Amino acid sequence: xxxxxxxxxxxxxxxxxxxxxxxxxxxxxxxxxxxxxxxxxxxxxxxxxxxxxxxxxxxxxxxxxxxxxxxxxxxxxxxxxxxxxxxxxxxxxxxxxxxxxxxxxxxxxxxxxxxxxxxxxxxxxxxxxxxxxxxxxxxxxxxxxxxxxxxxxxxxxxxxxxxxxxxxxxxxxxxxxxxxxxxxxxxxxxxxxxxxxxxxxxxxxxxxxxxxxxxxxxxxxxxxxxxxxxx
Numbered sequence: 001x002x003x004x005x006x007x008x009x010x011x012x013x014x015x016x017x018x019x020x021x022x023x024x025x026x027x028x029x030x031x032x033x034x035x036x037x038x039x040x041x042x043x044x045x046x047x048x049x050x051x052x053x054x055x056x057x058x059x060x061x062x063x064x065x066x067x068x069x070x071x072x073x074x075x076x077x078x079x080x081x082x083x084x085x086x087x088x089x090x091x092x093x094x095x096x097x098x099x100x101x102x103x104x105x106x107x108x109x110x111x112x113x114x115x116x117x118x119x120x121x122x123x124x125x126x127x128x129x130x131x132x133x134x135x136x137x138x139x140x141x142x143x144x145x146x147x148x149x150x151x152x153x154x155x156x157x158x159x160x161x162x163x164x165x166x167x168x169x170x171x172x173x174x175x176x177x178x179x180x181x182x183x184x185x186x187x188x189x190x191x192x193x194x195x196x197x198x199x200x201x202x203x204x205x206x207x208x209x210x211x212x213x214x215x216x217x218x219x220x221x222x223x224x225x226x227x228x229x230x231x
Contacts, residue, residue, distance in 0.1 A: 020058055022048060024072065027065055032113040036123045041065060063126055070128060071135045073114035078138030080107045085142055093150040094223070094231045100142050101195055101222035108199045115203060119196055140192055144177050147188055147229050151180055156230035158183030184229055191225040198222075 026044050041062050045055040059065040084103035088096055108115040118136070150156060161169050161183045173185035180188070198221055201207050202214055211217045 016058070023055060023058055023065070024069060027069055028113065031069070031117060036066065036117055036120075036126075039066065039123075066123060066126055067129060067132060069114075070118055070132050073111070073118045074132065074135035074138065076111065076114065077104065077107045077118075078135060081139050081142060093146050093153075094226055096146045097143070097226045097231055098219065098222055100139070100146065101225070102219065104139060104195065105199050105202075105218055108203055112203055115199070119200060120204075140176075143188065143192060144180075147184065147231070148177060148179060150231055151184065156184045157181060158185075158187045158230055159228070161186065187229045191229055194225055195222065 023044060026047050027039060030039055030043060030047075039062060041055055041059065042052050044065070045052045048055075059068065081100055081103040084099050084106075085096060088099050091099075147156065158181055165186065166182065169182035169186040172189055173180055173182040177185050177188070198218060202211075202218070207214060
């Protein structure tokens with residue numbers, strides 16, 4: 001039996017993978033230079049020496065290309081943070097929390113344009129589809145897992161909730177971590193948002209002439225966030 005059809009199919013798949021990677025790389029270059037709002041399939045095609053109609057066979061619209069870049073960015077962050085977390089094994093929860101927070105910051109500083117794409121200003125006219133959720137959830141799930149382990153070991157209660165927040169905290173717990181007390185779930189969501197706020201302030205220049213020695217400041221702040229969830 002001839003293997004020629006299989007070989008041809010494999011070659012086409014490799015070629016498609018290579019062209020897709022080249023399109024994404026040029027798109028990332030344009031993001032760094034001009035920002036996500038100005039990303040253009042025609043401009044990407046022009047820089048790659050492709051006709052626009054050929055590029056549309058890979059990404060039918062600008063939003064499809066943006067979605068692919070967003071998922072790649074979330075996955076890149078997730079892989080880096082998960083690797084850092086795995087390296088500390090079964091360390092105590094506060095240590096694991098600190099490592100995860102530090103790894104998020106390290107990734108952001110090394111990939112500022114990708115960080116801006118997923119945590120910066122929304123792109124006008126773009127709505128991220130549900131397909132981005134699994135990649136976007138990777139860091140949050142790590143933090144939930146750390147807090148869950150601490151709760152199983154010694155029990156966490158979280159700060160007292162005002163009455164007007166209890167219903168929302170119960171909803172968050174049911175959606176995100178049903179085995180955590182609602183007060184802990186609410187504190188965890190706040191800590192997650194504050195973590196990215198800290199990193200965004202550093203990355204986008206809001207700490208200029210305010211916080212100069214930023215690494216120890218960040219680690220101190222991350223420890224305070226841990227205390228807020230009971231670690």
